[in-house]
Amino acid sequence: MTASIRDAARPFTGAALASLLPPATRLLGLGEPAHGVEAFPELRNELFRHLVEHEGYRSIALESDCLAALATDAYVAGGIGVLDDAMSRGFSHGLGASPANRELVRWMRAYNEQCPPHERLRFHGFDGPLEMTGAASPRPALTALHDCLSAHLDLPWSRETLDELLGPDERWTDPAATTDPTRSPGRTPEAGRLRLIADDLRALLTAHTPHLTAALSPDGWWRADVYARTAAGLLRYHAGMADIAPTRVGTLMCLRDAMMADNLDAIVAREARRGPTLVFAHNRHLQKDRSSWLLPEGWGPLAGRTLEWWSAGAIVGTRLGDRYAFAAATFGTRGSDVPEPGTLEGLLSALPDARAVIDPVRLAAVLDRTPAPRVPADHTYFPLDPATAAQADALVFLKDI
Known part of the structure; x- marks a missing residue:
């Protein structure tokens, strides 16, 4: 055999x-x-x-936080920042400490130095801001999306409204919510309103794609879309954390x-x-x-x-x-x-x-x-x-x- x-x-x-x-x-x-x-x-x-x-x-995606990966991509594709910062801020799950990951980022940056912008390698994370100990607050993704859109569109929600609904980040990141659903804010009335707002903001991003792509640049629109997907996904995940069902x-x-x-x-x-x-x-x-x-x-x-x-x-x-x-x-x-x-x-x-x-x-x-x-x-x-x-x-x- x-x-x-x-x-x-x-x-x-x-x-x-x-x-x-x-x-x-x-x-x-x-x-x-x-x-x-x-x-x-x-x-x-x-x-x-x-x-x-x-x-x-022309691109690679790792099992790492998609928001954090924006910093690594900025270094790889645009030379923004330094390698140490890209490794410390641009990875989740402790992956920035991996020598192989550091070599990957270093090689990609060196390769891109010889390429025109449209041929440069891009770095992506495709995981959410999630760890075994819990999930991140939706605040960074939701407020970043709001800021992108409010600079170019009239929105019916202010940053103050979002901050009031979000409340303290400690509620969202409480490690105890991993095993105790009653500690999660994911199914409060405020969380329900935030999910509707996140959905509406994402719809506006799609509806105004031509205008926003020109105003933000294609890379700027991409970042806004990452924020939109992440905000909606995190709020959905927090609702799941608040579920008391055995499943x-x-x-x-x-x-x-x-x-x-x-x-x-x-x-x-x-x-x-x-x-x-x-x-x-x-x-x-x-x-x-x-x-x-x-x-x-x-x-x-x-x-x-x-x-x-x-x-x-x-x-x-x-x-x-x-x-x-x-x-x-x-x-x-x-x-x-x-x-x-x-x-x-x-x-x-x-x-x-x-x-x-x-x-x-x-x-x-x-x-x-x-x-x-x-x-x-x-x-x-x-x-x-x-x-x-x-x-x-x-x-x-x-x-x-």
């Missing part, structure tokens, strides 16, 4: 992975099975350089990935005339099939419950069809965590190369049975589901991390 598996695999290179993608691809998702393992963003950097230099890609956590997972999908849609539309986009995030956010998560200890009465939701990749893949491609990454050995021989990762560990790219369709054709699921050594790692691995367009395997 090993010889047959080798027929489905080749050493990892950007060209080897690109050869497995549909010709119509405009958005390529590269997943990682665990956060905080530098081997995966390092591989991402290598792939992105190939895609830029040989496949016409609350699953609803929040759905809302987050729906926000991610909307951001990816907007990025693809913005980049349509320039080139495809690489998006890098956890496999669970990019896979084409339904995502699931067995809640570990520490989630109180929810521990041991399996949550299921449609990933951003599944949502955007439905919209884009064969213009969305997904490459799932996984690994063999990490320290004492060695895969069992009958698992997918155990079978792939017999390959001779330290890094390989595998055609999942050919792999499924040569296997005489569906491999057993790998049991993770800890909750930070999500192994691939062997039953749905063939839905990916490519598999990337690192033998040892």
Whole structure:
């Protein structure tokens, strides 16, 4: 069987992975099975350089706060600020501390110094301002959108009205609201009014697109649209946090990935005339099939419950069809965590190369049975589901991390 598996695999290179993608691809998702393992963003950097230099890609999107990413993009595309500030202010989830992310931003800026403005690489975040400990206040996004529009349109709401409805930011960012819905302001009458205002502001942004694009510049309109999507998404997420139903956590997972999908849609539309986009995030956010998560200890009465939701990749893949491609990454050995021989990762560990790219369709054709699921050594790692691995367009395997 090993010889047959080798027929489905080749050493990892950007060209080897690109050869497995549909010709119509405009958005390529590269997943990682665990956060905080530098081997995966390092591989991402290598792939992105190939895609830029040989496949016409002109942008990248990371699983990071879309608002914070505006600062990184300003540095990458416009040379505004310095690298240290771009890393400290332009990332969420602690991603600014990653050496691979720093190298990505440095390389993109250096590449852009040799390019005319219309060909420069752009940097995007596609996550909302969300952390495991809670969600950000909607104030920055909502007031920034209001400021953009009020400079050019007569609005029926003042900043003072918004500030009064928003109240103290501490109400929105209270970590206790993560587990106690009664601590969240997301379903108060004031929050309900804010959701209507955010919706109306976004409608005005759309209705006056020609005028506002000329007044703000295309990049200015893009920033306003990021504020609009984020304000609406955050208010929706806070309403979910205030939900007392037992399905609350699953609803929040759905809302987050729906926000991610909307951001990816907007990025693809913005980049349509320039080139495809690489998006890098956890496999669970990019896979084409339904995502699931067995809640570990520490989630109180929810521990041991399996949550299921449609990933951003599944949502955007439905919209884009064969213009969305997904490459799932996984690994063999990490320290004492060695895969069992009958698992997918155990079978792939017999390959001779330290890094390989595998055609999942050919792999499924040569296997005489569906491999057993790998049991993770800890909750930070999500192994691939062997039953749905063939839905990916490519598999990337690192033998040892």
